[in-house]
Each structure stands twice: as structure tokens, then as C-alpha cells.
Amino acid sequence: MDHHGFIHEKMDIKLLILFILSRLPAPVDRGTLDELCQQCDDGVGYFDYSDCLGELMRTGHITEEDEEYLITEKGIRNAGTLENNLPYSVRARALKLIAPVEERLARAAMLKTEIETGADGCHVSLSMSDGAGEIVSMRLLCANEAQAKKMKKTFRRSAEEVYQRIVAILCEEGGK
Secondary structure, eight states, X not given: OOOOSSOOSHHHHHHHHHHHHHHOSSOXXXXXXXXXXXXXXXXXXXXXXXXXXXXXHHTTSEEEETTEEEEOHHHHHHHHHHGGGSOHHHHHHHHHHHHHHHHHHHHHHTEEEEEEEETTEEEEEEEEEXXXXXXXXXXXXXXXHHHHHHHHXXXXXXXXXXXXXXXXXXXXXXXX
């Protein structure tokens, strides 16, 4: 089958994977990595891509933890040295595709949520930082684990709004 696009060799696919992972602020799941790589260039076939991903793991360029992929120091060094071997149009397209994923991962890294079940009941811990330090942290007693999971999910989805509402309530004059 003819390959379209600029990427034709396995080395190019490996460089693309390393280029993408080196630009992300946190580990990324397989589906997201697959999508980013395959949308960058029409020459990236799924089977060659899967082979290259496996080879990069075996050679210690990337690691997989909790079904998420992360570039290693070795991968960062090699990506930085060789990334200019990727065609400019592929690098530019990759950066454009990475931007929303990078933003989502950076936001998620600023949110911490944890559910703890113990003798004193079920608690959910929620915190948000702004990159420089923690701006809100709370630990709430929940009626049950289902309620704790709902609070965790809502906080992850709307942490900024939750924070603003707490501040507004605490700054009210005279109370209700």
C-alpha cells in the first residue's frame, strides 16, 4: 500500500511519537497518543505505529504506567537532538494538535482529588493549585462513597466555578 504524507520510515514514526510526548506536561493515555500521531501525517499507519511504540518502550525511550505513556530522559535527549529530522509541516501540525491536549493535561495536573474510606466514614479531599501554589483545599465528610465519587467528578469538571462560589459565599456581607 502506498503511504501518503511525509512520514515513510519507522524512524520518522518514532521521532514523531517522541516529539509529541516531549511536548506534553503529563502522561497521556494510548487513545490520545494514537490519535495525535495518526492525525499528524497520512503516512503513519496503525501497525507500523504500534510496532514503533513497542520498540520505544523496549529501548527505554518511553515508559507506560497506569495505561499512560511518558517520555523518559533518554527519550527527551534523543527527541531534542533529532526532532529537526521531522518535516516542518509535520512538526507544525503536531504542535497545533497538541495544544488543546496540553491545556487539558496541565489543568488536570492542578487538580487533586482523593476518596478515603475509614472507620470515621467516607471523605473526599479536593484541592486546586494555580501552578505556583495551592489556592483551595478541602476535606469533606460524605454520606457514602457514591456521594464522594459525585463530588470528585463535579470538582474535576468545575473546580474554578466551585472555588469562585466558595469565595463569593465567604465574602458576602451580612449573610443570608
